[in-house]
Amino acid sequence: MKSLRRKLLGPQIPPQDLAANPEKYRLPGYFLIAASILLLASIFLPYWKMTLLAPQYPGGLSVVAYLNRLTGDVREIDGLNHYIGMRPLEEAAQLERSLSIFAVTVISLLVLGAIFVHNQNAAYLSLPAMLFPLIFLGDMYLWMRHFGLNLDPTAALSGAIEPFVPPILGEGSVAQFRTVASLQPGMYLALLASLLILAGLYFHRKTYKPLVDAQANS
Amino acid sequence: MATIFSETLSRPTAFGELMQIMSLDQAHAIATSKKPGTRTTKEESETMRRPRSTQILYLVIGLLLVFAVVSACGQAEGSDQAASVDLGEEIDAIVQERGLTPDDISAALQTYMPSGEHDDYIMFASGGQSGQVLVIGMPSMRLLKVIAVFTPEPWQGYGYGAEGTMEVLAGGQVSGQDVLWGDTHHPAISETEGDYDGQFLFINDKANGRVAVIDLRDFETKQILKNPIAVNDHGGTMVTPNTEWVIEGGQYAAPLGWEYSSLDNYAEDYRGMITFWKFDRESGRIQYDESFAMELPPYWQDLCDAGKLVSDGWVFCGSFNTELATGGVEDGNPPFEAGASQRDMDYLHIINLERAAEVAQAGGTIEVNGFNVIPLDVIVEEGLLYLAPEPKSPHGADVTPNGEYIVVSGKLDPHVTVYSFTKIQEAIAAGGFETDDYGVPILDFDSVLEAQVEVGLGPLHTQFDNQGYAYTSLFLDSAVARWTLGGDFSDLHPEEDWTLVDKLNVHYNIGHLVAAEGDTVSPDGRYLVALNKWAVDRFANVGPLLPQNFQLINIDNQGENMQLLYDMPIGIGEPHYAQVIAADKLSAWEVYPEVGWDPHTQSLHPDATNLGEERIERNGNTVEIWMTAVRSHFTPEHVEIEEGDHIIWHITNVERAYDSTHGFSLPGYNINLSIEPGETITFEFDADFAGVYSYYCSEFCSALHLEMTGYLLIQP
Numbered sequence: 001m002k003s004l005r006r007k008l009l010g011p012q013i014p015p016q017d018l019a020a021n022p023e024k025y026r027l028p029g030y031f032l033i034a035a036s037i038l039l040l041a042s043i044f045l046p047y048w049k050m051t052l053l054a055p056q057y058p059g060g061l062s063v064v065a066y067l068n069r070l071t072g073d074v075r076e077i078d079g080l081n082h083y084i085g086m087r088p089l090e091e092a093a094q095l096e097r098s099l100s101i102f103a104v105t106v107i108s109l110l111v112l113g114a115i116f117v118h119n120q121n122a123a124y125l126s127l128p129a130m131l132f133p134l135i136f137l138g139d140m141y142l143w144m145r146h147f148g149l150n151l152d153p154t155a156a157l158s159g160a161i162e163p164f165v166p167p168i169l170g171e172g173s174v175a176q177f178r179t180v181a182s183l184q185p186g187m188y189l190a191l192l193a194s195l196l197i198l199a200g201l202y203f204h205r206k207t208y209k210p211l212v213d214a215q216a217n218s
Numbered sequence: 219m220a221t222i223f224s225e226t227l228s229r230p231t232a233f234g235e236l237m238q239i240m241s242l243d244q245a246h247a248i249a250t251s252k253k254p255g256t257r258t259t260k261e262e263s264e265t266m267r268r269p270r271s272t273q274i275l276y277l278v279i280g281l282l283l284v285f286a287v288v289s290a291c292g293q294a295e296g297s298d299q300a301a302s303v304d305l306g307e308e309i310d311a312i313v314q315e316r317g318l319t320p321d322d323i324s325a326a327l328q329t330y331m332p333s334g335e336h337d338d339y340i341m342f343a344s345g346g347q348s349g350q351v352l353v354i355g356m357p358s359m360r361l362l363k364v365i366a367v368f369t370p371e372p373w374q375g376y377g378y379g380a381e382g383t384m385e386v387l388a389g390g391q392v393s394g395q396d397v398l399w400g401d402t403h404h405p406a407i408s409e410t411e412g413d414y415d416g417q418f419l420f421i422n423d424k425a426n427g428r429v430a431v432i433d434l435r436d437f438e439t440k441q442i443l444k445n446p447i448a449v450n451d452h453g454g455t456m457v458t459p460n461t462e463w464v465i466e467g468g469q470y471a472a473p474l475g476w477e478y479s480s481l482d483n484y485a486e487d488y489r490g491m492i493t494f495w496k497f498d499r500e501s502g503r504i505q506y507d508e509s510f511a512m513e514l515p516p517y518w519q520d521l522c523d524a525g526k527l528v529s530d531g532w533v534f535c536g537s538f539n540t541e542l543a544t545g546g547v548e549d550g551n552p553p554f555e556a557g558a559s560q561r562d563m564d565y566l567h568i569i570n571l572e573r574a575a576e577v578a579q580a581g582g583t584i585e586v587n588g589f590n591v592i593p594l595d596v597i598v599e600e601g602l603l604y605l606a607p608e609p610k611s612p613h614g615a616d617v618t619p620n621g622e623y624i625v626v627s628g629k630l631d632p633h634v635t636v637y638s639f640t641k642i643q644e645a646i647a648a649g650g651f652e653t654d655d656y657g658v659p660i661l662d663f664d665s666v667l668e669a670q671v672e673v674g675l676g677p678l679h680t681q682f683d684n685q686g687y688a689y690t691s692l693f694l695d696s697a698v699a700r701w702t703l704g705g706d707f708s709d710l711h712p713e714e715d716w717t718l719v720d721k722l723n724v725h726y727n728i729g730h731l732v733a734a735e736g737d738t739v740s741p742d743g744r745y746l747v748a749l750n751k752w753a754v755d756r757f758a759n760v761g762p763l764l765p766q767n768f769q770l771i772n773i774d775n776q777g778e779n780m781q782l783l784y785d786m787p788i789g790i791g792e793p794h795y796a797q798v799i800a801a802d803k804l805s806a807w808e809v810y811p812e813v814g815w816d817p818h819t820q821s822l823h824p825d826a827t828n829l830g831e832e833r834i835e836r837n838g839n840t841v842e843i844w845m846t847a848v849r850s851h852f853t854p855e856h857v858e859i860e861e862g863d864h865i866i867w868h869i870t871n872v873e874r875a876y877d878s879t880h881g882f883s884l885p886g887y888n889i890n891l892s893i894e895p896g897e898t899i900t901f902e903f904d905a906d907f908a909g910v911y912s913y914y915c916s917e918f919c920s921a922l923h924l925e926m927t928g929y930l931l932i933q934p
Contacts, residue, residue, distance in 0.1 A: 076875045079849055083922070156922050
């Protein structure tokens with residue numbers, strides 16, 4: 001029982017060492033707590049935005065992606081997309097959006113959990129949160145690719161517009177529209193959280209590696 | 219280099235001359251006149267930390283420097299590149315080729331509106347016999363819209379099936395008959411505390427004695443009312459300072475309530491009238507039952523104006539034909555034009571509206587044709603009406619911005635006559651009046667007179683600015699007179715009080731004139747428009763019926779500096795009066811607030827239809843259709859019915875994009891709709907003619923607009 005606990009959570013901190021150097025053992029935790037808070041906060045902020053520019057829309061049309069919803073001129077963009085046979089945006093990533101709040105909460109809590117783990121398992125617990133921005137962008141890319149390449153062949157402009165994948169970042173163009181896609185504050189928080197996790201894990205390793213090594217040699 | 223520099227700048231080109239003649243201040247003022255209401259793009263407003271005037275000054279200096287340096291280099295080194303960027307010469311060439319004067323160029327610079335820029339002011343002008351209202355941007359004088367009011371208008375889908383519009387037009391029926399035109403005369407923008415608030419617009423139809431209400435959230439007519447006691451009107455519409463009442467004064471006396479009486483009984487049976495329509499902002503409608511009229515002597519009441527500030531609660535109307543002439547030139551009688559112009563004085567009507575409303579409320583009315591009317595004997599008894607002599611056959615009665623003076627122009631007298639409200643009150647309090655034949659007290663002319671100013675021939679109407687000047691149109695002189703006000707206004711202008719300052723010729727035969735917010739408690743000045751009846755030689759000849767001519771005038775500079783800026787032909791009817799409001803006071807909707815909106819009730823339509831809810835239901839001989847419109851299709855696209863069916867058809871435009879209006883045309887059944895974004899429209903008809911009908915979108919909506927169609931199949 002004790003060995004299983006050691007195996008999962010790593011060695012205990014020698015009490016006299018903890019008393020002598022409390023900050024050393026708290027430092028990784030600061031980074032991980034901050035990362036966890038940022039990631040949770042990002043739930044309330046937009047992650048990504050695409051603006052479509054065309055002469056007849058002087059203010060542009062935009063779609064803004066939050067973790068769990070799309071806002072902006074979705075109705076108008078869907079209206080335009082029907083001409084080229086693209087499915088309504090709401091149909092994309094429905095499962096991901098329905099689970100996202102729950103999932104981000106869980107992976108944030110895992111990061112917090114990692115604070116109490118004193119071996120390499122801390123990295124495994126933090127990994128989903130650290131990779132989350134990539135997961136988000138990757139998933140969105142796959143959906144955009146799926147939507148862009150699977151246009152309804154019976155649509156009005158089916159012949160005029162070749163299937164396409166709009167750039168997930170930066171500028172692209174389709175028909176008379178120029179598209180500009182950019183990351184939004186939520187994504188920046190998530191990216192910052194990833195960096196903080198990375199830093200936290202660095203100090204975690206620095207702090208606990210000697211203990212783990214000592215445990216292995218004993 | 220320095221010599222070349224100065225040579226270049228002092229080279230006497232036409233453009234250089236212009237810059238010298240136009241004072242720097244003037245050029246600067248023109249270049250920098252960016253007033254509230256002008257929209258700027260986001261980037262522009264973000265970068266506009268520095269005042270625009272400074273930016274432009276730098277720009278002008280910069281351009282001049284570039285011009286000077288480039289010219290200098292060109293001359294010094296003989297480079298060919300100079301000519302290609304020589305802005306001065308290019309403009310110079312245009313000036314020479316068109317023979318433009320410095321005044322022309324100044325006028326052009328003041329009125330030119332670069333693409334995408336918006337005007338500072340919006341003018342609502344009556345459309346005269348077209349029965350419509352014109353919406354015009356100022357100072358560019360671009361026609362923005364023609365609002366259908368008394369006359370069906372197909373583009374707006376007004377009067378071609380859409381239920382709400384049919385109801386509004388039916389409100390204007392006369393003796394149960396459709397009257398599908400009007401002679402719109404005097405628009406009135408709703409006011410709050412005597413200032414335009416931009417919420418509603420009212421206008422009368424002189425020909426048929428009707429009043430209409432336009433909602434400025436969507437610029438559409440919501441109500442037309444027929445005056446139940448008068449055949450026609452003239453002195454309307456004006457509003458009281460908080461738009462509690464919409465004023466409709468009469469004109470040609472007649473037996474009230476459409477009764478018959480011989481002209482031999484003119485003095486006994488014929489009457490003038492003034493009607494006060496109670497307006498309710500909440501519902502955006504005139505409340506018929508709370509409105510009332512006053513029976514007036516059979517003088518021909520003319521234009522009215524509501525008092526404001528000190529004179530709030532009072533109404534002033536001019537009148538003519540106090541001679542009680544009845545015409546009959548064919549029988550050897552003097553014609554009206556002579557008979558009604560015999561006396562040197564007619565009567566300014568001074569009406570105590572506040573008290574009249576109390577009397578009406580307390581039941582001091584009789585019913586004429588089902589409408590509440592305060593009879594003349596009650597009016598005399600309650601002291602609701604006083605008369606003051608006014609010089610010959612006046613047209614306008616206009617209250618100054620502070621409410622203290624009433625300006626009257628006798629059109630056959632070269633003066634404007636100014637009455638003091640304070641003196642009127644003193645004269646009323648003093649009592650001891652003479653009365654007219656109807657027992658109405660007549661105030662002594664000299665006791666209520668403040669000033670008379672000789673302005674010229676044929677003075678008609680007066681407006682005001684923010685510099686203590688009044689402006690009076692001179693029909694016979696074809697001119698606008700600028701003259702000074704006294705009292706509170708004395709310090710605003712450098713000239714003596716109550717004197718003529720300037721006269722500007724206009725082209726030709728000016729009727730009304732309008733200054734920016736020129737009849738409110740706080741006029742803006744800046745611009746004045748002369749609403750000229752004749753154009754004669756101003757435009758290319760388009761046949762014997764010529765357009766009217768709206769002339770824009772800059773009134774910004776004091777003294778003898780009124781400047782004519784622009785001629786705008788009006789080829790749709792003969793406008794009478796107009797009102798001009800600062801554009802930023804208007805806040806019309808871009809699209810209707812929600813999908814399924816009924817503009818007639820300004821609330822959700824009970825038959826609003828969303829995507830996926832479209833259906834056709836039959837109930838006996840009645841077929842009801844719930845349809846949606848979106849770029850670029852109607853749903854359903856097939857409607858199959860049988861001859862003799864009664865059809866109730868609802869269409870909802872589910873679009874939310876700015877400007878994504880759809881039309882709906884159904885040939886053969888006289889149906890044409892304009893379904894604006896979010897709007898739901900219902901129309902009904904009997905399918906009396908079998909056949910195949912294609913309905914289609916009649917407003918070019920998208921690349922596949924032509925495909926936006928469907929078939930109505932009516933089986934025999």
